[in-house]
Amino acid sequence: NAGVTQTPKFQVLKTGQSMTLQCAQDMNHNSMYWYRQDPGMGLRLIYYSASEGTTDKGEVPNGYNVSRLNKREFSLRLESAAPSQTSVYFCASSEAPGVSTGELFFGEGSRLTVL
Amino acid sequence: AQSVAQPEDQVNVAEGNPLTVKCTYSVSGNPYLFWYVQYPNRGLQFLLKYITGDNLVKGSYGFEAEFNKSQTSFHLKKPSALVSDSALYFCAVRVGNTNAGKSTFGDGTTLTVKP
Numbered sequence: 055n056a057g058v059t060q061t062p063k064f065q066v067l068k069t070g071q072s073m074t075l076q077c078a079q080d081m082n083h084n085s086m087y088w089y090r091q092d093p094g095m096g097l098r099l100i101y102y103s104a105s106e107g108t109t110d111k112g113e114v115p116n117g118y119n120v121s122r123l124n125k126r127e128f129s130l131r132l133e134s135a136a137p138s139q140t141s142v143y144f145c146a147s148s149e150a151p152g153v154s155t156g157e158l159f160f161g162e163g164s165r166l167t168v169l
Numbered sequence: 170a171q172s173v174a175q176p177e178d179q180v181n182v183a184e185g186n187p188l189t190v191k192c193t194y195s196v197s198g199n200p201y202l203f204w205y206v207q208y209p210n211r212g213l214q215f216l217l218k219y220i221t222g223d224n225l226v227k228g229s230y231g232f233e234a235e236f237n238k239s240q241t242s243f244h245l246k247k248p249s250a251l252v253s254d255s256a257l258y259f260c261a262v263r264v265g266n267t268n269a270g271k272s273t274f275g276d277g278t279t280l281t282v283k284p
Contacts, residue, residue: 058212094178094276094277095276096173096259096274096275096276096277097213097259097274098274099271099272102271144212144213146213155201155218155220156201156263156272157203157215157218158203158205158213158215158261158272159215160205160212160213160214161212162210162211162212163210163211163212
């Protein structure tokens with residue numbers, strides 16, 4: 055059982071380039087999320103999707119876009135990468151509110167460096 | 170607004186000794202509290218949660234946490250530490266059974282268990 059799968063695991067970009075981080079979960083969860091992790095700053099929510107067909111901004115959405123392609127997949131796009139977006143990105147999923155108490159299941163992370 | 174504080178960046182203990190990793194929170198409403206563990210170059214893994222009921226909750230790998238409403242704390246504990254417990258630990262909080270993605274994470278505490 056794969057759980058939450060993220061690709062790519064590593065990526066180096068130049069300033070201004072674009073890229074998409076892919077995420078897929080096989081747990082039939084309704085809700086999916088993108089976080090970034092920076093040293094000493096914990097995890098910060100970028101965007102989330104409470105259910106298929108909906109997306110909402112989190113704490114730090116600027117410079118990012120998302121697509122909930124279907125129930126399994128939730129992608130994160132950087133249209134014009136900046137050095138401040140150098141980070142480790144985590145995708146997570148959970149059951150919908152009211153179905154469970156909402157613990158998150160995380161992918162292994164995507165380490166992005168913007169030069 | 171909700172917030173989480175992990176006052177210690179680092180906790181060092183000797184193998185076999187008890188360990189405590191501290192967490193305090195601030196929310197408006199009934200808190201749902203979580204602990205997650207992150208091993209190097211891995212995603213976060215759910216350890217345990219407090220939703221309601223008994224203030225002492227037990228989780229994976231022998232960990233437990235005590236919810237203290239008056240002190241707004243949710244400290245993680247283990248009676249006898251193992252070297253393999255060395256990792257980064259995150260406390261997280263959200264209000265009630267709302268969208269789990271609105272969980273707020275602390276900055277993390279690095280636990281080092283020495284042989």
